[in-house]
Amino acid sequence: MAEPLLAIRGLRKRFGGLLATDQVDLNVVEGETYAIIGPNGAGKTTLIGQLAGELRPDAGAIRFAGRDVTRLDAPRRCRLGLARSFQITSIFPDFSALANVALAVQAHAGGSFRFWRPAAGERSLTEPARAVLDSVGLGGRADVLAANLAHGEQRQLEIAMALATKPRLLLLDEPVAGMGLDESQRMVRFLGTLKGHVTIVLVEHDMDAVFTLADRISVMVYGKIIATGTPREVRGNPDVRRAYLGEEVPSPC
Amino acid sequence: MARGRRALVLGVGGLALALVPPLAAALNQPFYVDLFRRMMIFALAAASLDLILGYGGMVSFGHAAYLGIGAYAVGIPAFHGVDNGFVQWGLAIVASGLAALVIGAISIRTSGVYFIMITLAFAQMLYYLGISLETYGGDNGMRLARRSLFGPVDLTNPAVFYYVVLVILVLCLVVGGHVVDSRFGMVIRAARSNEPRARAIGFSPFRYKLAAFTIAGSMGGLAGALLANQTEYLTPDFMHWTRSGEIMFMVILGGMGTLIGPVVGAIVLLLLEDVLSALTAHWQIVLGPILITVVLFARRGLHGLLAGARPRDG
Numbered sequence: 001m002a003e004p005l006l007a008i009r010g011l012r013k014r015f016g017g018l019l020a021t022d023q024v025d026l027n028v029v030e031g032e033t034y035a036i037i038g039p040n041g042a043g044k045t046t047l048i049g050q051l052a053g054e055l056r057p058d059a060g061a062i063r064f065a066g067r068d069v070t071r072l073d074a075p076r077r078c079r080l081g082l083a084r085s086f087q088i089t090s091i092f093p094d095f096s097a098l099a100n101v102a103l104a105v106q107a108h109a110g111g112s113f114r115f116w117r118p119a120a121g122e123r124s125l126t127e128p129a130r131a132v133l134d135s136v137g138l139g140g141r142a143d144v145l146a147a148n149l150a151h152g153e154q155r156q157l158e159i160a161m162a163l164a165t166k167p168r169l170l171l172l173d174e175p176v177a178g179m180g181l182d183e184s185q186r187m188v189r190f191l192g193t194l195k196g197h198v199t200i201v202l203v204e205h206d207m208d209a210v211f212t213l214a215d216r217i218s219v220m221v222y223g224k225i226i227a228t229g230t231p232r233e234v235r236g237n238p239d240v241r242r243a244y245l246g247e248e249v250p251s252p253c
Numbered sequence: 254m255a256r257g258r259r260a261l262v263l264g265v266g267g268l269a270l271a272l273v274p275p276l277a278a279a280l281n282q283p284f285y286v287d288l289f290r291r292m293m294i295f296a297l298a299a300a301s302l303d304l305i306l307g308y309g310g311m312v313s314f315g316h317a318a319y320l321g322i323g324a325y326a327v328g329i330p331a332f333h334g335v336d337n338g339f340v341q342w343g344l345a346i347v348a349s350g351l352a353a354l355v356i357g358a359i360s361i362r363t364s365g366v367y368f369i370m371i372t373l374a375f376a377q378m379l380y381y382l383g384i385s386l387e388t389y390g391g392d393n394g395m396r397l398a399r400r401s402l403f404g405p406v407d408l409t410n411p412a413v414f415y416y417v418v419l420v421i422l423v424l425c426l427v428v429g430g431h432v433v434d435s436r437f438g439m440v441i442r443a444a445r446s447n448e449p450r451a452r453a454i455g456f457s458p459f460r461y462k463l464a465a466f467t468i469a470g471s472m473g474g475l476a477g478a479l480l481a482n483q484t485e486y487l488t489p490d491f492m493h494w495t496r497s498g499e500i501m502f503m504v505i506l507g508g509m510g511t512l513i514g515p516v517v518g519a520i521v522l523l524l525l526e527d528v529l530s531a532l533t534a535h536w537q538i539v540l541g542p543i544l545i546t547v548v549l550f551a552r553r554g555l556h557g558l559l560a561g562a563r564p565r566d567g
Contacts, residue, residue, distance in 0.1 A: 052453065054449070054452075054453075073452075073457070074452045074453055075452045075453075075455050075456055075457040076455075076457070078452075078453060078454060078455035079455045083453070083454070084453055086449075086450075086453070090447060090449060090450045090453070091447065091450065092443055092446040092447050092450060092451075093446065093447070094446055095442075095443070095446065099439075102439075103439055103440075103443050103451075103454060103456075104454040104455075106436055106439065106440075107451075107454045107455035107456045108454075108455055111436070112436045112437055112439075112440045112456070112461065113436075113437055113461075113464070114435055114436040114437055115431065115432050115435045115437050115438075116431045116432075116435055117431075117435060117436075118256060118431070118434040118435065119434060119435055119436045119438070119439045120434065122436070125436075161450075161454055162454075164454075165454055165455055
């Protein structure tokens with residue numbers, strides 16, 4: 001097998017007495033959609049934080065696209081093609097939806113030490129931004145202030161910003177969190193259209209979304225990965241059923 | 254603010270300010286030339302602070318430091334007989350920019366209260382440095398022997414000096430307007446709006462913020478060079494923290510993140526000071542409540558009141 005796009009080896013992160021990430025090994029192959037599931041407090045968001053470069057692991061290594069990125073900060077990882085969305089919506093609320101995405105285009109394009117020309121008039125920024133907005137279904141809302149978008153639209157905007165950086169790997173932290181049934185179904189359908197075009201690592205509580213989208217799933221409990229496999233394999237794994245999927249569950253929280 | 258509107262406001266405002274010297278002459282009130290020139294100098298200082306405070310979210314509580322550096326960059330050469338304005342003002346811009354680069358490189362690594370405290374501490378350090386300069390008058394400061402020399406442009410002529418200040422202010426506002434709308438400006442505004450998000454889409458905000466901090470310092474230094482010529486006197490008090498507070502107040506009163514707002518804020522604050530202090534010795538008791546009222550009821554400053562409710566960014 002060729003080198004995986006993302007390879008994690010022996011990753012460990014401790015917060016005081018809590019081992020939030022415990023010897024995690026994980027490979028994500030180019031093109032696949034990889035879901036990480038697990039009960040609340042299992043360490044999924046901590047793992048995403050370390051992959052995105054916002055948290056520094058205590059031990060272990062992260063390789064991305066053939067390069068050791070363990071010590072790179074978040075902006076540099078993003079410029080290498082590792083984009084993320086946040087569990088709690090994170091946008092630029094006082095900018096229009098279009099400006100939000102245009103900023104992401106600009107960040108990816110580089111060359112931001114330009115002081116004279118108005119960025120809003122640069123078609124090399126606004127046109128790709130419009131195209132991405134259209135693709136997530138926000139084309140008609142381009143001029144709306146991001147703060148005034150509905151929650152579901154803001155979640156779409158997050159994805160649009162991540163996509164505008166032309167990522168090779170998209171880290172999605174609970175993309176359908178807090179969405180209504182309709183909205184979340186639409187989001188899952190949209191993420192489905194990305195399959196194959198961009199590699200996705202997905203953390204999600206919504207099991208319908210996970211089992212619809214994921215090619216492979218890892219199950220995380222107390223910072224450890226206890227099982228990895230196809231959705232069918234994971235569903236059938238007795239450890240997973242015990243720990244997570246609702247049979248004889250002694251609540252860990 | 255939309256570009257067209259900003260250009261319109263700038264044009265009309267600039268024209269109105271250009272009418273002050275002939276009106277003052279007609280009314281035989283030359284004092285107003287002096288007052289409005291002072292307002293424009295503080296407007297420049299306030300607009301420079303707005304670049305980093307309003308657009309960059311950097312609450313610098315030491316902006317008077319650059320005012321002081323700019324003033325000393327005029328006063329010290331003048332003391333040693335160097336009266337050339339290009340040398341003095343150039344030195345003011347470069348020295349205050351360098352100071353801002355150093356102060357920014359340290360303080361921008363922090364945020365919130367720590368940022369405020371560090372910028373305040375640096376300004377106070379420079380204030381005490383000014384006091385310790387016995388050669389240049391120590392805490393009494395010193396008189397500026399003569400205003401900066403610019404060949405045929407004679408700054409001792411009140412009206413000429415007035416128009417020089419006006420042109421500099423308008424130019425700086427035009428440049429500032431371009432900067433905040435440019436790619437560069439979008440980065441610092443994005444970092445103010447949501448820094449983790451800005452980092453997550455691939456911006457490393459530090460160097461952009463530092464560059465903005467340096468530009469603002471240079472503009473503040475230029476204002477200081479003008480102020481030294483205005484007062485023909487300079488003292489460490491130019492750098493005192495109360496002065497920093499006053500400049501910050503002009504920005505907040507006028508409206509943060511608008512560039513034009515701080516100009517309005519500077520004019521209104523100095524006008525109120527002037528009018529009220531003529532009425533009563535206890536003018537500060539009257540001024541305080543007025544300012545508190547504006548801040549409480551016009552969150553977006555006078556600019557927000559005048560411009561009405563509209564989105565501020567992109």
